[in-house]
Amino acid sequence: MATDCEAWLNANPVEADDLSDSFASGDEDNGKSAISNKNINNEINGNWLSSSSTSIHEARLKAKAKRRLRKNSSRDSGRGDSLSDNGEIIRGTSAAPTSPKSKLLDRKSRLGKGRGLPKKGGAGGKGVWGRSGEVYEPEEVDEKDPNYDEAQENCVYETVVPPLDERVFEKTVTPIVQEYFEHGDTNEVAELLAELNLGPMRSEVPSLAVSLALEAKASHRELTSRLLADLCGSVLSRSDMENSFDKLLRELPDLVLDTPGAPQLVGQFIARAVSDQILSEGYIEGYKGRVDCEYTRAALDRAAVLLKMSMGGLRIDNQWGTGGGQRPVIQLIKEMNLLLKEYILSGDSKEAERCLRDLEVPHFHHEFVYEAIVMVLESKGEKTFKMVLQLLKSLSTSSIITVDQMRRGYERVYMDIAEINIDVPRAYFILEQFVDESFSMGIIDVKLRDLCPCRGRKRFVSEGDGGVVKLESY
Template identity: 90%
Template sequence: MATDCAAWLNAIPAEAEDLSDSLVSEEEDNTGSVVNKNLKNELNGNWLSSASSSIHEARLKAKAKRRLRKNSSRDSGRGDSFSDNGDVVRGTSVAPASPKSKLLDRKSRLGKGRGLPKKGGAGGKGVWGRSGEVYEQEAVDQKDPNYDEAQENCVYETVVPPLDERDFENTVSPILQEYFEHGDTNEVAELLAELNLGPMRSEVPSLAVSLALEAKASHRELTSRLLADLCGPVLSRGDMEISFDKLLLELPDLVLDTPGAPQLVGQFIAQAVSDQILSKSYIEAYKGRVDCEYTRVSLDRAAVLLRMSMEGLRIDNQWGAGGGQRPVTQLVKEMNLLLKEYILSGDSKEAERCLRDLEVPHFHHEFVYEAIVMVLESKGEKTLEMVLQLLKSLSVSTVITLDQMRRGYERVYMDIAEINIDVPRAYFLLEQFVDRSFSMGVIDVKLRDLCPCRGRKRFISEGDGGVVKAESY
């Protein structure tokens, strides 16, 4: 009996393997062949019970399902199909098709709706709608759970909180410092209008004057102009009076940093009264009520200036305009006066201080140009020596930079032909001055070599036999 079973199992190995690796449907399980029945009851020559056969059958089904899932995920898109008996047939390529055999169909695939395209034909990936489509404002839905009837008539505005005392100086000081550079009062008015100054509005003039006291004379002139332009659009006359009252009270502290603060504040008060941002009775209101010595000096200074203006002396531009604000003709005239005063006095320190007070470091090449032209026109050894000493002193102290010195010399080189019309010996004097400047270290060798020269030798006549004679002056 054992010999017959072994021979029978060896005769059908292929069918056993096929059954272990393929999917067996429920219909084949119910109407299976005799071989399948034998395999269910016998495995490897051993007869199996009904419970063991059912477990083995479940394992075969699970293995077939796992193999089917693995093949379908790995060969998806290759067109795998099943034969009529349930076997997997590979190698047939079937093109994927959309539900209604239409490629790239944008209609709903859920079977709902009227069959129209999504979003009216503009429902592609990453698309918000048709090109050129304008979305209108949606009407308020009163049935919305979040609907609030009190919000329908609300008006939303940007509210700027008022500046407190701690943030006022940090916010306004940069605006005033920047104004000292550009001098545009309209920009300052716009920036202050954007701020909610509140009760700190009257602090703007006092802060501007305090910064101007420590700055240059041109900045004080800009401050007076700023106060005149701010009175009305941004500040009122009441704010101005409160601000100047505070300045008079703070004079003992301001004197510590600026010794001349009482006189300067008095000039600001006189300029404010002249510009009609303070009332004419402002100074009169303090008579008999002043105990501080500095306040008394300031008010006396303002009263004297106003009295002088009534006699015909104008207070306008009492500090003078800044270097960048003055016209070029005025700067040239002041530089000429400075040079003439230096030639008479010989005080190079005073000339240096006056040149610094002009506040035009970008225009110092004009000073060098005017100094050299003065040497060429004077034709004197004394003027040449004094101008050389002055240029050497200004170069060492870096009041005049190397670039400004070079530009001044180059301007003389370019204009020497026109200067020679009025000064016949201009070329000779210029070469002498340039050589002396190089020997004293005022200019370098490159700038010296750029100096133009004119040949001063000529033939006397044809009968002289080509004798060359030096030109005499």
């Protein structure tokens, strides 16, 4: 085959211009493209068809044209010319490359490694915080820095809290005192006040606490006296206490409008403060001959009387009493027994209700019901029986004693009736009558009435029955 091609070339020489890589313009270009189009059908799937009309010259021209098209196509990535299925040359378009091997829009690493994560784990670049978990060391001061100031080397920076003014002071301290009335922890109040910059308002703390206690319960006044005793020395000074009580005495005419008994209560606070050594012993003596207000004079007289009584054995440290569960159970039981005895003597149910409410132990009212029923079982006349029924009815109607506390009181008597019967032989019989009357008056319900125990006993019947022993109950 090679020998035949060489012989043919020697017989028909080919000019150099015909073997160039580029086509000529004009007619020559059209002629050569026509030759290419004419003989393109002689190749099918890359195989040359044998024909007498084909020439090696035309084949070489076509091969060069195809090589040129392949070269432009790979260089321009789809922007060059291409060859159609019919062998025609198609000029390239400006379509974007879609080949997966194209690197125009490739975001992968050029080195062929990495997982697409940010550089340096996110610790590189401008305006970043650094790698997570990184600990920064103290930065050394550059003395050559134009902003360097030698005077700032030994500076100590502290948080400055501005002092409280009168308006902010009342809004800040009032919730602290009111929360103290609930938890009763003086250490917590001292810590909260130490965090505040009280400034000139330091002496206003005792007067604010006392003014809030005047409108509260007796137990809250006792807590206030304890608070003043614990704050004196650690947070407040004795001069602050004296200035605060001076302000209270001056404001008594205004305090009386909201609390009519303010002079007597303030006098008790002053006596308690002197007893706790918060105020000096000569504090009351310093006001002699200098008092024009009748309310101030009444408060000082009350304080002086209490101090004189303390010399005779009166305990001023317990003048307010203790409220709620802070008192021992034995003391509460004694006070309830005294309350019942006073009620039996006076018959004033309103006073008994007030005294029971002042005890501030709604969770312990079942003890009051228990003691009242036991008093009825131990009594001999009907007076106590009727008066206790009326008192329990009144307390139940006014909801001072709840249904649950009333039920627990009756159930406790049911449980202890066997022991009570040892001292009171007729206890079962009296209890059954008392429970029936309580049900008829609406104090208890039918379920609680049916739970009332009854004791069976041996009773010898009359001689007409033959002396048979029968078991019966009351």
